[in-house]
Amino acid sequence: MEQAINTMGQTFEELLAGSVAAHGHLCPGQIVGVRMAMLGLRLLDFETPPTYPQLKQLIVFVEMDRCTGDAVAFVTNAKLGRRSLKFVDYGIMAATFINLKTDAAFRVISTEESRELAALYAPGEPDRRQQQSMAYKVMPDSVMFRVQEVKVDLTPFDLPGPTRHKATCVKCGQVVRDGREVIWEGQPYCRPCAQGGYFRRAIEVSWDNMNWSPQPQVQEMEPRTRAKDLRELSIRLS
Ligand SMILES: [Zn+2]
Numbered sequence: 001m002e003q004a005i006n007t008m009g010q011t012f013e014e015l016l017a018g019s020v021a022a023h024g025h026l027c028p029g030q031i032v033g034v035r036m037a038m039l040g041l042r043l044l045d046f047e048t049p050p051t052y053p054q055l056k057q058l059i060v061f062v063e064m065d066r067c068t069g070d071a072v073a074f075v076t077n078a079k080l081g082r083r084s085l086k087f088v089d090y091g092i093m094a095a096t097f098i099n100l101k102t103d104a105a106f107r108v109i110s111t112e113e114s115r116e117l118a119a120l121y122a123p124g125e126p127d128r129r130q131q132q133s134m135a136y137k138v139m140p141d142s143v144m145f146r147v148q149e150v151k152v153d154l155t156p157f158d159l160p161g162p163t164r165h166k167a168t169c170v171k172c173g174q175v176v177r178d179g180r181e182v183i184w185e186g187q188p189y190c191r192p193c194a195q196g197g198y199f200r201r202a203i204e205v206s207w208d209n210m211n212w213s214p215q216p217q218v219q220e221m222e223p224r225t226r227a228k229d230l231r232e233l234s235i236r237l238s
């Protein structure tokens with residue numbers, strides 16, 4: 001069900017409180033992230049937080065898996081599971097906010113100067129973390145961030161909505177969704193098989209109490225031996 005339209009938007013303090021609750025603690029990164037998202041949304045002329053229909057027109061790329069990323073996701077309501085949140089592992093304190101309807105896109109980058117200048121904006125605070133938190137609440141956007149207008153080439157495979165394409169890896173049998181397969185000599189492969197993955201030495205295992213389910217069927221069924229099925233399948237495939 002679609003949420004009621006909130007034409008009021010939320011204040012910085014309200015957004016920060018919500019972000020802190022979702023993230024688990026108050027940290028300088030929460031403040032930077034809330035402000036980064038507020039600026040990105042403002043550049044797109046979106047509400048904070050965005051509501052329908054804007055929420056469906058928004059794609060956000062975050063370039064770091066740190067505190068700031070959580071705050072950006074919270075304020076924008078962008079979600080991995082809805083394909084509106086994209087993670088690119090650059091280790092850069094930046095996020096890009098895209099309006100799918102207009103193709104407008106702004107990359108908002110947290111400046112190093114903002115860290116260096118924290119003492120100037122919160123003088124007399126001995127604790128460094130506390131000082132950053134105080135400073136990031138009063139620092140102007142122009143000191144906190146650089147903004148780039150960018151073009152982001154998205155394909156239909158990147159967009160929300162039903163799975164558009166499935167391929168089956170010819171090496172391991174895994175189904176690969178949304179065009180993420182790698183074609184090699186005319187055959188589809190999953191990325192781990194084609195390029196190597198973040199894991200190695202994958203061995204199928206059985207585990208304790210492997211017939212557990214949250215809601216066991218009332219009717220007594222013949223127990224399934226899934227690990228055995230999988231082993232036989234992998235023998236067939238190899
Ligand atoms: Zn944090």
Ligand SMILES: [Zn+2]
Nearest residue numbers: 169172190193
């Ligand atoms: Zn594979």
